[in-house]
Amino acid sequence: xxxxxxxxxxxxxxxxxxxxxxxxxxxxxxxxxxxxxxxxxxxxxxxxxxxxxxxxxxxxxxxxxxxxxxxxxxxxxxxxxxxxxxxxxxxxxxxxxxxxxxxxxxxxxxxxxxxxxxxxxxxxxxxxxxxxxxxxxxxxxxxxxxxxxxxxxxxxxxxxxxxxxxxxxxxxxxxxxxxxxxxxxxxxxxxxxxxxxxxxxxxxxxxxxxxxxxxxxxxxxxxxxxxxxxxxxxxxxxxxxxxxxxx
Numbered sequence: 167x168x169x170x171x172x173x174x175x176x177x178x179x180x181x182x183x184x185x186x187x188x189x190x191x192x193x194x195x196x197x198x199x200x201x202x203x204x205x206x207x208x209x210x211x212x213x214x215x216x217x218x219x220x221x222x223x224x225x226x227x228x229x230x231x232x233x234x235x236x237x238x239x240x241x242x243x244x245x246x247x248x249x250x251x252x253x254x255x256x257x258x259x260x261x262x263x264x265x266x267x268x269x270x271x272x273x274x275x276x277x278x279x280x281x282x283x284x285x286x287x288x289x290x291x292x293x294x295x296x297x298x299x300x301x302x303x304x305x306x307x308x309x310x311x312x313x314x315x316x317x318x319x320x321x322x323x324x325x326x327x328x329x330x331x332x333x334x335x336x337x338x339x340x341x342x343x344x345x346x347x348x349x350x351x352x353x354x355x356x357x358x359x360x361x362x363x364x365x366x367x368x369x370x371x372x373x374x375x376x377x378x379x380x381x382x383x384x385x386x387x388x389x390x391x392x393x394x395x396x397x398x399x400x401x402x403x404x405x406x407x408x409x410x411x412x413x
Contacts, residue, residue, distance in 0.1 A: 178237055195278070233322075375388075
């Protein structure tokens, strides 16, 4: 299994597509934080940058879908899954090896998103006493960061296995996100008794609520929604892969 994961990792990093996505993540991360500076939302101090950068993972989800398009969807069109099956690997091993390597790749994209701004910010000084409160806040944000990327990664894999087509996977992710933001921004619609309670249990809603420090955000609901979404997404993706026609 370890050798198979290594082979999948080599398959991920060998094409230029992954390196391009890392570069795009660095550029987009810098641009987002530049806009935040101009709007006065963050300072150049390390502590503020750290907290803000860890909360900006949602912006890298599109790059995650692009990664899934080249790393997962292309396996269907290029008959990569079928060739691996012929080598004697079970569907379960193929799926979990693919999932693990994809999550590692997505995690690196998320880290690249915040790497340069954090280095620059920390060079200017941490800007906060490393007391118990700030230390707990950093650990909490780190925990949410890991949980965020795992949930988004699992959902991305599920969507990629459901659609199977690279272009459609990226397009669908953009469309779904666009519709979600429109619905969330429509206050008269959101104020209806049934809509808001339903929306609050969607993982995107919880991520945005956390990132934008919205009223009504609670840690317990956030963790509950994210954990349940992670379990359902992984189980659903495994089921889709088990039933998929692999040529």
